[in-house]
Amino acid sequence: MRNRSSLIVLFLLIAAGLAGPWVAPAHLSQFSQLWLFMVLALSWDLMGGQTGYNSFGNIVFFGIGMYASAIVQVGLVYPVAEYTAAKGGGTEFVFSAEQLHAGLALGIPFGGLMAMLAAIVFGALLLGMRGHYFAIATLGLAVAAGELAAGWNYIGAGSGMVAPTPPDTVDSVRLIYFLSWGVAAVALLFYHWLLSTRFRMAINAIRDDEDKAEALGHFTVRNKMTAWAISAFFTGLAGAVYGNLSRFIDPIDIAFSPEIGVWMILMAILGGKGTFWGPVIGTIVFFVAKELFWTYLLGWQRVALGALIVIIVVFFPEGIVGWVKSRWPRLFTSPGKGDAGEAERDREAAHA
Amino acid sequence: MQNLQLLLQAPVFNVQLLLDGMFIGAIFALAAIGMALVWGVMNIINVAQGEFVMLGGFVTLMLVEAGFHPLLGIPAAAVVLFVLGWALYRAVIWRIVDGDMFISLLATFGISIMMQQLMNEIFGADVRTVESGLGVWFLFDGMVTVTQVKVAAFFLSIVIGLLLWLFLKNARLGQAIRATAQNARAARILGVDTDRVYAVTYAINAALCGAAGALVVMAWSIHPYMGLPYTLRSFMIVIVAGLGNLASVIAAGLGLGMAEQYAGFLLGAEFQLAFVFLLLVAVLVGRQITLARKRQYLK
């Protein structure tokens, strides 16, 4: 899709999101989740689809963002250890509207930054690996993070942690919706811009032939690190908001959930790896499928999701956008591809 | 760290940890041999490895609940898993053998999720075990307990590993498997039906894991979500031991088993799994650092 029309569609999508609370007030939580998942899929794709580093462990940044934000939100008002020791419940830990808002305003960016910091540390250790070694190492990291969180008493260990309970005066569902929408809007616009810059070519070069990129003098290490840090930052932001959406933060079922970790990959692949619109479309399609599964499959939905992974990956690896692209290649142009008409004229000239 | 003092004051506890580690380590080695086989021959890392172990356990569990002797579970689980592995190959795996590595990782990951959720639906998430009917030995005045079923499991897994080795070395099909591992194209030209070799390889791997699972349910316990740690352990063992060497796979398996027992004892059981996963990351990072000195990559 041409850059300008693509941007117009994107603005329309974001604007449509603004109307959410009036159009679907009863399903606001689901739509919040949809926006956040979109951020996860896009962020995964920056590494997996665009840079060629297929991470099974991006969920780690989701969890770090979630916990970091919750710690700040609680810590601003109460000692965190006492709060988690009391299982976060009880009547003594009450948050006023101001405390809640201040906590969110500080906690969410902090969650993103901590995730980013973690990405830089992990990146220094892991980004020298390639292919399946990188994938398995990140998987190990993600499950280790969940186990460690489940053993750490400060953040509630295995029994989890509860995000601050909003006072009755706050319409929290709507607040969280707008936070989710806001994070998604920023992420969508940022990624759309990022993928139109030269940076995209640099990371695509890494994906297609890293040795060649190096031989051309690219700062491959720096570019990989930057991509992973950006990916982690937005994943962390999404995690920070998600903690407030689900309210209860379980170390293994929510924060470092292998399930969500696989979903973000699946959404990107379903829509089309290595494209901007792929993860966006993939998220929407996946979300509809997931809601249907959860409604109609009564307990067997997770089995069906496993089957869905196999089917998508084996039979449909190019994804929706990849399929459209191979059918109508002329819809897609980039600076290096020039104007589609021009390319067509060249082709005709070559045949003449 | 009070447990460390305990170990120093009563060295006999070390014997317990080493023995326990050795017993479970043999099971790890068995699953790792299967992973190395599939990896070497088909260039696939089978993420569903641990789920095959888990399924083998549930097959045995069902048999015992139907009134059969648990030892019968070993051949039964191997046969059932062999068939399942074959069927999986015919349905899914053959499509991804020559494909992108990530596709095969994700596809087998999908299979693993399907299996664990299926077992969770059927049997529930509880931890299960079967009674083997074997006794317990007490050593060092009862300071060290050795359940006989663990000893049996240890020796049986070594025997199964050796049988596989003999098969690969001598049987016609085993030779075809090794030829395919070395150069699939050349093997095809020389008339080896590589598709069939792949199917058999994947099925043998599943059978190995199934037998391991039967031993696990007798000597330890199983539950639907036990798979991933087994997969990652196998992966770690293969990385350390390499693809071709049975003896070093067994050594690495036993070493990992013992390391895990110590970690569980010293850090607390709740950190034992975290230790396994972090050890995996540490092993990979360590290999990466040594390779980086030669300006190579871990790939």
Added chain:
Amino acid sequence: MRDWQATDSPLLDVRHVTKRFGGVVANHDISLSVERGTIVGLIGPNGSGKTTLFNSIVGQHPIDAGEIWFKGQEISRYRVDHIARLGLIRTFQQTRIFGKMTCMENMLVALPESRRHLAAMFGHGSRADMERAAELLEFVGLYSKRYHEAGSLSFGQQKLLEFAMALMCEPQMLLLDEPTAGINPTLINGLVDRLRRANSEMGITLLVIEHNMRVIMNMAEYIYCLAHGELLAAGPPEEIRNDPRVIDAYLGVS
């Protein structure tokens, strides 16, 4: 680009380089130097260690002994990307281009801006860059294919594209690994002509591995010959052509 002023020392100076792989000595005590602005050939039978030497020079692997100097600084310990940024660019024997990108995109990936600060990465391609890329594609005769996917080009055309990408990097020196191998013989003269023009018009120093004797004898001013990982002979083309040791090495008499 021309930050380094010519001095008496050669542009590339390889001093007593040894490289082993396990027990195999791929390069033993090899010394050679390339003066700025020249075209130098590197010949030798298959397996004589030419490509290994290239890999050592560009930092693909560490060397076991010796030193490598470029532009008056020692680069023996530098990594591939660092050396490339100094202006020493290599092409691969097995041509390597980005097959899924168009020729134009391949050229833009090679832009020297990719090698500067991070902030520059977040810009869009400028018109001047596009024009320069188009110019260089024209130079190698691929202008009409500029929006074709690079993977769809013939092998020879891919070689030309790789050469154009190397030029896009604005190198001071190019290491070319068998530039004419696999190219249609009728196109070889054109390629040699372009290599010469890159040398004379763009001032790029060339070190060329080549098996085609006619090509290398015509093009190079000075030739080094390797055999069994050691430097066998060095001299101007006429001298090498008549050197009995070189003839023996190629014919397998030793």
